[in-house]
Amino acid sequence: MTDLKKHFAVIGNPIHHSLSPQIHIAFAKENGLDIDYEAVLSPLDQFKNTMHQLIQQKFTGANVTLPFKKEAYQLATTHSSHAKIAEAVNTLEFKENEIIGHNTDGIGLVRDLEQNLNVDLKSKKILLIGAGGAAEGVIYSMLEKKPSELMLTNRTIEKSRAIKNKMDMHAKGFNVNFNVIEIAKLPHQYFDLIINATSANFNNAELGIDHKVFHESSLAYDMMYGKETSYMKHAKSQGSRVSDGLGMLVEQAAEAFFIWHHIKPHTKSVIESLRAL
Structure with a gap:
Protein backbone atom coordinates (compact mmCIF):
# COMPACT_ATOMS: atom_id res chain seq x y z
CA MET A 1 0.00 0.00 0.00
CA THR A 2 1.58 3.27 -1.12
CA ASP A 3 -1.29 5.67 -0.37
CA LEU A 4 -1.29 7.98 2.65
CA LYS A 5 -4.58 6.63 3.96
CA LYS A 6 -4.16 4.74 7.25
CA HIS A 7 -5.41 1.17 7.38
CA PHE A 8 -6.96 -0.64 10.36
CA ALA A 9 -8.80 -3.89 10.98
CA VAL A 10 -10.66 -5.90 13.60
CA ILE A 11 -9.65 -9.56 13.79
CA GLY A 12 -11.81 -12.30 15.25
CA ASN A 13 -13.55 -15.60 14.59
CA PRO A 14 -16.48 -15.19 13.97
CA ILE A 15 -16.29 -11.56 12.82
CA HIS A 16 -19.26 -10.92 10.48
CA HIS A 17 -21.33 -9.43 13.33
CA SER A 18 -18.68 -6.86 14.35
CA LEU A 19 -19.80 -3.23 14.62
CA SER A 20 -16.20 -1.99 14.94
CA PRO A 21 -15.86 -0.93 11.25
CA GLN A 22 -19.02 1.22 11.50
CA ILE A 23 -17.89 2.75 14.79
CA HIS A 24 -14.36 3.67 13.67
CA ILE A 25 -15.50 5.00 10.28
CA ALA A 26 -18.07 7.19 12.11
CA PHE A 27 -15.36 8.51 14.48
CA ALA A 28 -13.05 9.21 11.53
CA LYS A 29 -15.77 11.01 9.56
CA GLU A 30 -16.63 13.21 12.55
CA ASN A 31 -12.96 14.23 12.84
CA GLY A 32 -12.25 14.70 9.12
CA LEU A 33 -9.99 11.65 8.82
CA ASP A 34 -9.95 9.38 5.79
CA ILE A 35 -9.22 5.83 6.98
CA ASP A 36 -9.81 2.26 5.92
CA TYR A 37 -11.14 -0.14 8.55
CA GLU A 38 -12.09 -3.71 7.71
CA ALA A 39 -13.27 -6.85 9.50
CA VAL A 40 -10.83 -9.74 9.05
CA LEU A 41 -11.76 -13.36 9.74
CA SER A 42 -8.71 -15.25 10.99
CA PRO A 43 -8.65 -19.05 10.99
CA LEU A 44 -8.45 -20.23 14.61
CA ASP A 45 -4.89 -21.55 14.21
CA GLN A 46 -3.60 -18.71 12.03
CA PHE A 47 -3.86 -15.57 14.21
CA LYS A 48 -0.11 -14.87 14.21
CA ASN A 49 0.11 -15.23 10.42
CA THR A 50 -2.95 -13.01 9.93
CA MET A 51 -1.35 -10.28 12.06
CA HIS A 52 2.00 -10.49 10.24
CA GLN A 53 0.18 -10.14 6.90
CA LEU A 54 -1.42 -6.91 8.14
CA ILE A 55 1.96 -5.60 9.30
CA GLN A 56 3.49 -6.43 5.90
CA GLN A 57 0.62 -4.55 4.26
CA LYS A 58 1.57 -1.48 6.34
CA PHE A 59 -1.53 -1.43 8.57
CA THR A 60 -1.28 1.11 11.42
CA GLY A 61 -3.20 -0.88 14.01
CA ALA A 62 -5.82 -3.51 14.73
CA ASN A 63 -8.53 -4.36 17.20
CA VAL A 64 -8.71 -7.94 18.43
CA THR A 65 -11.85 -9.72 19.55
CA LEU A 66 -12.77 -13.27 20.57
CA PRO A 67 -11.07 -15.68 20.71
CA PHE A 68 -7.69 -14.03 20.10
CA LYS A 69 -7.14 -11.56 22.98
CA LYS A 70 -4.70 -13.84 24.83
CA GLU A 71 -2.78 -14.58 21.61
CA ALA A 72 -2.61 -10.86 20.88
CA TYR A 73 -1.08 -10.38 24.33
CA GLN A 74 1.60 -12.95 23.51
CA LEU A 75 2.24 -11.40 20.09
CA ALA A 76 2.78 -7.86 21.43
CA THR A 77 6.38 -6.84 22.15
CA THR A 78 5.33 -4.04 24.54
CA HIS A 79 2.23 -3.80 26.76
CA SER A 80 0.24 -1.01 28.39
CA SER A 81 -0.36 -1.37 32.14
CA HIS A 82 -4.00 -2.44 31.64
CA ALA A 83 -2.95 -5.10 29.11
CA LYS A 84 -0.28 -6.43 31.49
CA ILE A 85 -2.76 -6.77 34.35
CA ALA A 86 -5.49 -8.43 32.23
CA GLU A 87 -2.92 -10.51 30.30
CA ALA A 88 -5.14 -9.84 27.27
CA VAL A 89 -5.00 -7.34 24.40
CA ASN A 90 -7.83 -5.90 22.31
CA THR A 91 -5.95 -3.05 20.59
CA LEU A 92 -2.63 -3.23 18.75
CA GLU A 93 -0.37 -0.48 17.39
CA PHE A 94 2.23 -1.34 14.75
CA LYS A 95 5.27 0.96 15.06
CA GLU A 96 8.48 0.16 13.12
CA ASN A 97 9.71 -3.05 14.76
CA GLU A 98 7.33 -2.84 17.71
CA ILE A 99 3.87 -4.30 18.31
CA ILE A 100 2.28 -2.39 21.21
CA GLY A 101 -0.59 -4.12 22.99
CA HIS A 102 -3.35 -2.28 24.88
CA ASN A 103 -6.52 -3.35 26.67
CA THR A 104 -9.32 -0.76 26.47
CA ASP A 105 -12.19 -2.97 27.73
CA GLY A 106 -12.12 -1.83 31.36
CA ILE A 107 -11.82 1.83 30.36
CA GLY A 108 -14.78 1.35 27.98
CA LEU A 109 -16.97 -0.22 30.66
CA VAL A 110 -16.19 2.44 33.27
CA ARG A 111 -16.83 5.28 30.81
CA ASP A 112 -20.15 3.80 29.72
CA LEU A 113 -21.24 3.43 33.35
CA GLU A 114 -20.07 6.86 34.46
CA GLN A 115 -20.66 9.09 31.42
CA ASN A 116 -23.59 7.46 29.63
CA LEU A 117 -25.47 5.81 32.51
CA ASN A 118 -24.58 8.34 35.24
CA VAL A 119 -23.32 5.75 37.73
CA ASP A 120 -20.63 7.04 40.07
CA LEU A 121 -18.69 3.90 41.00
CA LYS A 122 -17.00 5.41 44.04
CA SER A 123 -18.24 3.76 47.27
CA LYS A 124 -20.71 1.53 45.38
CA LYS A 125 -21.25 -2.18 46.02
CA ILE A 126 -20.62 -4.10 42.79
CA LEU A 127 -21.25 -7.72 41.83
CA LEU A 128 -19.39 -9.09 38.80
CA ILE A 129 -20.71 -12.38 37.41
CA GLY A 130 -18.21 -14.43 35.41
CA ALA A 131 -14.59 -15.48 35.66
CA GLY A 132 -13.51 -15.52 32.02
CA GLY A 133 -11.51 -13.03 29.97
CA ALA A 134 -14.36 -10.49 29.85
CA ALA A 135 -14.44 -10.23 33.65
CA GLU A 136 -10.66 -10.30 33.98
CA GLY A 137 -10.30 -7.44 31.48
CA VAL A 138 -12.43 -4.98 33.49
CA ILE A 139 -11.73 -5.69 37.19
CA TYR A 140 -8.70 -3.42 37.57
CA SER A 141 -10.46 -0.44 35.92
CA MET A 142 -13.37 -0.83 38.34
CA LEU A 143 -11.11 -1.17 41.38
CA GLU A 144 -9.35 2.06 40.29
CA LYS A 145 -12.67 3.87 40.84
CA LYS A 146 -12.66 2.78 44.51
CA PRO A 147 -16.05 1.16 44.99
CA SER A 148 -16.69 0.15 48.60
CA GLU A 149 -16.95 -3.48 47.52
CA LEU A 150 -16.39 -5.62 44.43
CA MET A 151 -17.67 -9.18 44.65
CA LEU A 152 -16.82 -11.79 42.05
CA THR A 153 -19.04 -14.81 41.48
CA ASN A 154 -19.11 -17.65 38.98
CA ARG A 155 -20.58 -21.12 38.61
CA THR A 156 -17.14 -22.53 39.48
CA ILE A 157 -15.84 -20.66 42.53
CA GLU A 158 -12.25 -21.86 41.93
CA LYS A 159 -11.97 -19.73 38.78
CA SER A 160 -13.15 -16.66 40.71
CA ARG A 161 -10.58 -17.32 43.43
CA ALA A 162 -7.79 -17.66 40.87
CA ILE A 163 -8.65 -14.24 39.37
CA LYS A 164 -8.89 -12.67 42.82
CA ASN A 165 -5.46 -14.00 43.81
CA LYS A 166 -3.95 -12.62 40.62
CA MET A 167 -5.64 -9.21 40.94
CA ASP A 168 -4.81 -8.79 44.63
CA MET A 169 -1.17 -8.00 43.85
CA HIS A 170 -2.20 -5.15 41.51
CA ALA A 171 -5.04 -3.73 43.60
CA LYS A 172 -3.52 -3.57 47.09
CA GLY A 173 -3.37 0.23 47.23
CA PHE A 174 -7.06 0.78 46.42
CA ASN A 175 -8.44 -0.27 49.84
CA VAL A 176 -11.47 -1.91 48.22
CA ASN A 177 -13.20 -4.91 49.77
CA PHE A 178 -12.51 -7.21 46.80
CA ASN A 179 -13.75 -10.73 47.40
CA VAL A 180 -15.31 -13.88 46.00
CA ILE A 181 -18.86 -14.94 46.85
CA GLU A 182 -20.71 -18.19 46.22
CA ILE A 183 -23.79 -17.93 44.00
CA ALA A 184 -25.99 -19.49 46.72
CA LYS A 185 -25.20 -16.60 49.09
CA LEU A 186 -26.14 -13.83 46.64
CA PRO A 187 -29.82 -13.27 47.64
CA HIS A 188 -28.69 -12.22 51.13
CA GLN A 189 -26.49 -9.40 49.77
CA TYR A 190 -27.25 -5.89 48.48
CA PHE A 191 -25.54 -4.54 45.33
CA ASP A 192 -25.85 -1.17 43.58
CA LEU A 193 -24.48 -2.54 40.32
CA ILE A 194 -24.67 -6.12 38.98
CA ILE A 195 -22.62 -6.87 35.85
CA ASN A 196 -23.02 -10.00 33.75
CA ALA A 197 -19.67 -10.80 32.10
CA THR A 198 -20.56 -14.38 31.17
CA SER A 199 -20.93 -15.66 27.62
CA ALA A 200 -24.29 -15.42 25.84
CA ASN A 201 -24.70 -19.19 25.97
CA PHE A 202 -25.38 -19.19 29.70
CA ASN A 203 -28.79 -18.07 30.91
CA ASN A 204 -29.81 -17.30 34.47
CA ALA A 205 -31.05 -20.82 35.17
CA GLU A 206 -27.62 -22.26 34.40
CA LEU A 207 -25.88 -19.53 36.36
CA GLY A 208 -28.18 -20.23 39.29
CA ILE A 209 -28.70 -16.57 40.10
CA ASP A 210 -31.69 -15.94 42.33
CA HIS A 211 -33.98 -13.13 41.08
CA LYS A 212 -33.92 -11.64 44.61
CA VAL A 213 -30.43 -10.28 43.83
CA PHE A 214 -32.11 -7.63 41.66
CA HIS A 215 -34.06 -4.74 43.17
CA GLU A 216 -35.45 -1.33 42.28
CA SER A 217 -32.38 0.73 43.12
CA SER A 218 -29.85 -1.44 41.29
CA LEU A 219 -28.50 -1.29 37.74
CA ALA A 220 -28.19 -4.66 35.99
CA TYR A 221 -25.61 -4.39 33.20
CA ASP A 222 -25.02 -7.07 30.56
CA MET A 223 -21.82 -6.90 28.51
CA MET A 224 -23.67 -8.58 25.62
CA TYR A 225 -25.33 -6.19 23.19
CA GLY A 226 -27.85 -6.30 20.39
CA LYS A 227 -30.73 -8.02 22.18
CA GLU A 228 -32.50 -8.14 25.50
CA THR A 229 -30.92 -11.11 27.29
CA SER A 230 -32.70 -13.36 29.78
CA TYR A 231 -30.46 -11.78 32.45
CA MET A 232 -31.84 -8.33 31.57
CA LYS A 233 -35.43 -9.64 31.50
CA HIS A 234 -35.07 -11.15 34.99
CA ALA A 235 -33.58 -7.93 36.35
CA LYS A 236 -36.31 -5.80 34.76
CA SER A 237 -39.02 -8.04 36.27
CA GLN A 238 -37.65 -7.12 39.72
CA GLY A 239 -37.75 -3.37 38.96
CA SER A 240 -34.04 -2.95 38.23
CA ARG A 241 -32.73 -0.49 35.69
CA VAL A 242 -31.02 -2.44 32.88
CA SER A 243 -28.44 -1.78 30.18
CA ASP A 244 -26.70 -3.86 27.54
CA GLY A 245 -23.03 -3.47 26.60
CA LEU A 246 -23.37 -1.39 23.42
CA GLY A 247 -22.06 1.71 25.19
CA MET A 248 -19.05 -0.25 26.45
CA LEU A 249 -18.34 -1.41 22.88
CA VAL A 250 -18.36 2.17 21.59
CA GLU A 251 -16.38 3.58 24.52
CA GLN A 252 -13.62 0.95 24.28
CA ALA A 253 -13.45 1.71 20.54
CA ALA A 254 -13.14 5.43 21.34
CA GLU A 255 -10.12 4.70 23.55
CA ALA A 256 -8.54 2.63 20.74
CA PHE A 257 -9.24 5.52 18.34
CA PHE A 258 -7.48 7.89 20.75
CA ILE A 259 -4.45 5.56 20.97
CA TRP A 260 -4.12 5.50 17.16
CA HIS A 261 -5.06 9.08 16.24
CA HIS A 262 -4.54 11.10 19.48
CA ILE A 263 -8.09 12.44 19.10
CA LYS A 264 -10.93 11.80 21.57
CA PRO A 265 -14.08 11.18 19.50
CA LEU A 274 -26.35 2.08 16.52
CA ARG A 275 -29.27 1.77 18.96
CA ALA A 276 -31.61 3.03 16.23
CA LEU A 277 -30.45 0.15 14.00
Whole structure:
Protein backbone atom coordinates (compact mmCIF):
# COMPACT_ATOMS: atom_id res chain seq x y z
CA MET A 1 0.00 0.00 0.00
CA THR A 2 1.58 3.27 -1.12
CA ASP A 3 -1.29 5.67 -0.37
CA LEU A 4 -1.29 7.98 2.65
CA LYS A 5 -4.58 6.63 3.96
CA LYS A 6 -4.16 4.74 7.25
CA HIS A 7 -5.41 1.17 7.38
CA PHE A 8 -6.96 -0.64 10.36
CA ALA A 9 -8.80 -3.89 10.98
CA VAL A 10 -10.66 -5.90 13.60
CA ILE A 11 -9.65 -9.56 13.79
CA GLY A 12 -11.81 -12.30 15.25
CA ASN A 13 -13.55 -15.60 14.59
CA PRO A 14 -16.48 -15.19 13.97
CA ILE A 15 -16.29 -11.56 12.82
CA HIS A 16 -19.26 -10.92 10.48
CA HIS A 17 -21.33 -9.43 13.33
CA SER A 18 -18.68 -6.86 14.35
CA LEU A 19 -19.80 -3.23 14.62
CA SER A 20 -16.20 -1.99 14.94
CA PRO A 21 -15.86 -0.93 11.25
CA GLN A 22 -19.02 1.22 11.50
CA ILE A 23 -17.89 2.75 14.79
CA HIS A 24 -14.36 3.67 13.67
CA ILE A 25 -15.50 5.00 10.28
CA ALA A 26 -18.07 7.19 12.11
CA PHE A 27 -15.36 8.51 14.48
CA ALA A 28 -13.05 9.21 11.53
CA LYS A 29 -15.77 11.01 9.56
CA GLU A 30 -16.63 13.21 12.55
CA ASN A 31 -12.96 14.23 12.84
CA GLY A 32 -12.25 14.70 9.12
CA LEU A 33 -9.99 11.65 8.82
CA ASP A 34 -9.95 9.38 5.79
CA ILE A 35 -9.22 5.83 6.98
CA ASP A 36 -9.81 2.26 5.92
CA TYR A 37 -11.14 -0.14 8.55
CA GLU A 38 -12.09 -3.71 7.71
CA ALA A 39 -13.27 -6.85 9.50
CA VAL A 40 -10.83 -9.74 9.05
CA LEU A 41 -11.76 -13.36 9.74
CA SER A 42 -8.71 -15.25 10.99
CA PRO A 43 -8.65 -19.05 10.99
CA LEU A 44 -8.45 -20.23 14.61
CA ASP A 45 -4.89 -21.55 14.21
CA GLN A 46 -3.60 -18.71 12.03
CA PHE A 47 -3.86 -15.57 14.21
CA LYS A 48 -0.11 -14.87 14.21
CA ASN A 49 0.11 -15.23 10.42
CA THR A 50 -2.95 -13.01 9.93
CA MET A 51 -1.35 -10.28 12.06
CA HIS A 52 2.00 -10.49 10.24
CA GLN A 53 0.18 -10.14 6.90
CA LEU A 54 -1.42 -6.91 8.14
CA ILE A 55 1.96 -5.60 9.30
CA GLN A 56 3.49 -6.43 5.90
CA GLN A 57 0.62 -4.55 4.26
CA LYS A 58 1.57 -1.48 6.34
CA PHE A 59 -1.53 -1.43 8.57
CA THR A 60 -1.28 1.11 11.42
CA GLY A 61 -3.20 -0.88 14.01
CA ALA A 62 -5.82 -3.51 14.73
CA ASN A 63 -8.53 -4.36 17.20
CA VAL A 64 -8.71 -7.94 18.43
CA THR A 65 -11.85 -9.72 19.55
CA LEU A 66 -12.77 -13.27 20.57
CA PRO A 67 -11.07 -15.68 20.71
CA PHE A 68 -7.69 -14.03 20.10
CA LYS A 69 -7.14 -11.56 22.98
CA LYS A 70 -4.70 -13.84 24.83
CA GLU A 71 -2.78 -14.58 21.61
CA ALA A 72 -2.61 -10.86 20.88
CA TYR A 73 -1.08 -10.38 24.33
CA GLN A 74 1.60 -12.95 23.51
CA LEU A 75 2.24 -11.40 20.09
CA ALA A 76 2.78 -7.86 21.43
CA THR A 77 6.38 -6.84 22.15
CA THR A 78 5.33 -4.04 24.54
CA HIS A 79 2.23 -3.80 26.76
CA SER A 80 0.24 -1.01 28.39
CA SER A 81 -0.36 -1.37 32.14
CA HIS A 82 -4.00 -2.44 31.64
CA ALA A 83 -2.95 -5.10 29.11
CA LYS A 84 -0.28 -6.43 31.49
CA ILE A 85 -2.76 -6.77 34.35
CA ALA A 86 -5.49 -8.43 32.23
CA GLU A 87 -2.92 -10.51 30.30
CA ALA A 88 -5.14 -9.84 27.27
CA VAL A 89 -5.00 -7.34 24.40
CA ASN A 90 -7.83 -5.90 22.31
CA THR A 91 -5.95 -3.05 20.59
CA LEU A 92 -2.63 -3.23 18.75
CA GLU A 93 -0.37 -0.48 17.39
CA PHE A 94 2.23 -1.34 14.75
CA LYS A 95 5.27 0.96 15.06
CA GLU A 96 8.48 0.16 13.12
CA ASN A 97 9.71 -3.05 14.76
CA GLU A 98 7.33 -2.84 17.71
CA ILE A 99 3.87 -4.30 18.31
CA ILE A 100 2.28 -2.39 21.21
CA GLY A 101 -0.59 -4.12 22.99
CA HIS A 102 -3.35 -2.28 24.88
CA ASN A 103 -6.52 -3.35 26.67
CA THR A 104 -9.32 -0.76 26.47
CA ASP A 105 -12.19 -2.97 27.73
CA GLY A 106 -12.12 -1.83 31.36
CA ILE A 107 -11.82 1.83 30.36
CA GLY A 108 -14.78 1.35 27.98
CA LEU A 109 -16.97 -0.22 30.66
CA VAL A 110 -16.19 2.44 33.27
CA ARG A 111 -16.83 5.28 30.81
CA ASP A 112 -20.15 3.80 29.72
CA LEU A 113 -21.24 3.43 33.35
CA GLU A 114 -20.07 6.86 34.46
CA GLN A 115 -20.66 9.09 31.42
CA ASN A 116 -23.59 7.46 29.63
CA LEU A 117 -25.47 5.81 32.51
CA ASN A 118 -24.58 8.34 35.24
CA VAL A 119 -23.32 5.75 37.73
CA ASP A 120 -20.63 7.04 40.07
CA LEU A 121 -18.69 3.90 41.00
CA LYS A 122 -17.00 5.41 44.04
CA SER A 123 -18.24 3.76 47.27
CA LYS A 124 -20.71 1.53 45.38
CA LYS A 125 -21.25 -2.18 46.02
CA ILE A 126 -20.62 -4.10 42.79
CA LEU A 127 -21.25 -7.72 41.83
CA LEU A 128 -19.39 -9.09 38.80
CA ILE A 129 -20.71 -12.38 37.41
CA GLY A 130 -18.21 -14.43 35.41
CA ALA A 131 -14.59 -15.48 35.66
CA GLY A 132 -13.51 -15.52 32.02
CA GLY A 133 -11.51 -13.03 29.97
CA ALA A 134 -14.36 -10.49 29.85
CA ALA A 135 -14.44 -10.23 33.65
CA GLU A 136 -10.66 -10.30 33.98
CA GLY A 137 -10.30 -7.44 31.48
CA VAL A 138 -12.43 -4.98 33.49
CA ILE A 139 -11.73 -5.69 37.19
CA TYR A 140 -8.70 -3.42 37.57
CA SER A 141 -10.46 -0.44 35.92
CA MET A 142 -13.37 -0.83 38.34
CA LEU A 143 -11.11 -1.17 41.38
CA GLU A 144 -9.35 2.06 40.29
CA LYS A 145 -12.67 3.87 40.84
CA LYS A 146 -12.66 2.78 44.51
CA PRO A 147 -16.05 1.16 44.99
CA SER A 148 -16.69 0.15 48.60
CA GLU A 149 -16.95 -3.48 47.52
CA LEU A 150 -16.39 -5.62 44.43
CA MET A 151 -17.67 -9.18 44.65
CA LEU A 152 -16.82 -11.79 42.05
CA THR A 153 -19.04 -14.81 41.48
CA ASN A 154 -19.11 -17.65 38.98
CA ARG A 155 -20.58 -21.12 38.61
CA THR A 156 -17.14 -22.53 39.48
CA ILE A 157 -15.84 -20.66 42.53
CA GLU A 158 -12.25 -21.86 41.93
CA LYS A 159 -11.97 -19.73 38.78
CA SER A 160 -13.15 -16.66 40.71
CA ARG A 161 -10.58 -17.32 43.43
CA ALA A 162 -7.79 -17.66 40.87
CA ILE A 163 -8.65 -14.24 39.37
CA LYS A 164 -8.89 -12.67 42.82
CA ASN A 165 -5.46 -14.00 43.81
CA LYS A 166 -3.95 -12.62 40.62
CA MET A 167 -5.64 -9.21 40.94
CA ASP A 168 -4.81 -8.79 44.63
CA MET A 169 -1.17 -8.00 43.85
CA HIS A 170 -2.20 -5.15 41.51
CA ALA A 171 -5.04 -3.73 43.60
CA LYS A 172 -3.52 -3.57 47.09
CA GLY A 173 -3.37 0.23 47.23
CA PHE A 174 -7.06 0.78 46.42
CA ASN A 175 -8.44 -0.27 49.84
CA VAL A 176 -11.47 -1.91 48.22
CA ASN A 177 -13.20 -4.91 49.77
CA PHE A 178 -12.51 -7.21 46.80
CA ASN A 179 -13.75 -10.73 47.40
CA VAL A 180 -15.31 -13.88 46.00
CA ILE A 181 -18.86 -14.94 46.85
CA GLU A 182 -20.71 -18.19 46.22
CA ILE A 183 -23.79 -17.93 44.00
CA ALA A 184 -25.99 -19.49 46.72
CA LYS A 185 -25.20 -16.60 49.09
CA LEU A 186 -26.14 -13.83 46.64
CA PRO A 187 -29.82 -13.27 47.64
CA HIS A 188 -28.69 -12.22 51.13
CA GLN A 189 -26.49 -9.40 49.77
CA TYR A 190 -27.25 -5.89 48.48
CA PHE A 191 -25.54 -4.54 45.33
CA ASP A 192 -25.85 -1.17 43.58
CA LEU A 193 -24.48 -2.54 40.32
CA ILE A 194 -24.67 -6.12 38.98
CA ILE A 195 -22.62 -6.87 35.85
CA ASN A 196 -23.02 -10.00 33.75
CA ALA A 197 -19.67 -10.80 32.10
CA THR A 198 -20.56 -14.38 31.17
CA SER A 199 -20.93 -15.66 27.62
CA ALA A 200 -24.29 -15.42 25.84
CA ASN A 201 -24.70 -19.19 25.97
CA PHE A 202 -25.38 -19.19 29.70
CA ASN A 203 -28.79 -18.07 30.91
CA ASN A 204 -29.81 -17.30 34.47
CA ALA A 205 -31.05 -20.82 35.17
CA GLU A 206 -27.62 -22.26 34.40
CA LEU A 207 -25.88 -19.53 36.36
CA GLY A 208 -28.18 -20.23 39.29
CA ILE A 209 -28.70 -16.57 40.10
CA ASP A 210 -31.69 -15.94 42.33
CA HIS A 211 -33.98 -13.13 41.08
CA LYS A 212 -33.92 -11.64 44.61
CA VAL A 213 -30.43 -10.28 43.83
CA PHE A 214 -32.11 -7.63 41.66
CA HIS A 215 -34.06 -4.74 43.17
CA GLU A 216 -35.45 -1.33 42.28
CA SER A 217 -32.38 0.73 43.12
CA SER A 218 -29.85 -1.44 41.29
CA LEU A 219 -28.50 -1.29 37.74
CA ALA A 220 -28.19 -4.66 35.99
CA TYR A 221 -25.61 -4.39 33.20
CA ASP A 222 -25.02 -7.07 30.56
CA MET A 223 -21.82 -6.90 28.51
CA MET A 224 -23.67 -8.58 25.62
CA TYR A 225 -25.33 -6.19 23.19
CA GLY A 226 -27.85 -6.30 20.39
CA LYS A 227 -30.73 -8.02 22.18
CA GLU A 228 -32.50 -8.14 25.50
CA THR A 229 -30.92 -11.11 27.29
CA SER A 230 -32.70 -13.36 29.78
CA TYR A 231 -30.46 -11.78 32.45
CA MET A 232 -31.84 -8.33 31.57
CA LYS A 233 -35.43 -9.64 31.50
CA HIS A 234 -35.07 -11.15 34.99
CA ALA A 235 -33.58 -7.93 36.35
CA LYS A 236 -36.31 -5.80 34.76
CA SER A 237 -39.02 -8.04 36.27
CA GLN A 238 -37.65 -7.12 39.72
CA GLY A 239 -37.75 -3.37 38.96
CA SER A 240 -34.04 -2.95 38.23
CA ARG A 241 -32.73 -0.49 35.69
CA VAL A 242 -31.02 -2.44 32.88
CA SER A 243 -28.44 -1.78 30.18
CA ASP A 244 -26.70 -3.86 27.54
CA GLY A 245 -23.03 -3.47 26.60
CA LEU A 246 -23.37 -1.39 23.42
CA GLY A 247 -22.06 1.71 25.19
CA MET A 248 -19.05 -0.25 26.45
CA LEU A 249 -18.34 -1.41 22.88
CA VAL A 250 -18.36 2.17 21.59
CA GLU A 251 -16.38 3.58 24.52
CA GLN A 252 -13.62 0.95 24.28
CA ALA A 253 -13.45 1.71 20.54
CA ALA A 254 -13.14 5.43 21.34
CA GLU A 255 -10.12 4.70 23.55
CA ALA A 256 -8.54 2.63 20.74
CA PHE A 257 -9.24 5.52 18.34
CA PHE A 258 -7.48 7.89 20.75
CA ILE A 259 -4.45 5.56 20.97
CA TRP A 260 -4.12 5.50 17.16
CA HIS A 261 -5.06 9.08 16.24
CA HIS A 262 -4.54 11.10 19.48
CA ILE A 263 -8.09 12.44 19.10
CA LYS A 264 -10.93 11.80 21.57
CA PRO A 265 -14.08 11.18 19.50
CA HIS A 266 -17.62 11.96 20.65
CA THR A 267 -19.45 8.75 21.43
CA LYS A 268 -23.07 9.62 22.25
CA SER A 269 -24.24 10.16 18.65
CA VAL A 270 -22.58 6.90 17.56
CA ILE A 271 -24.27 4.96 20.41
CA GLU A 272 -27.63 6.52 19.49
CA SER A 273 -27.30 5.72 15.78
CA LEU A 274 -26.35 2.08 16.52
CA ARG A 275 -29.27 1.77 18.96
CA ALA A 276 -31.61 3.03 16.23
CA LEU A 277 -30.45 0.15 14.00
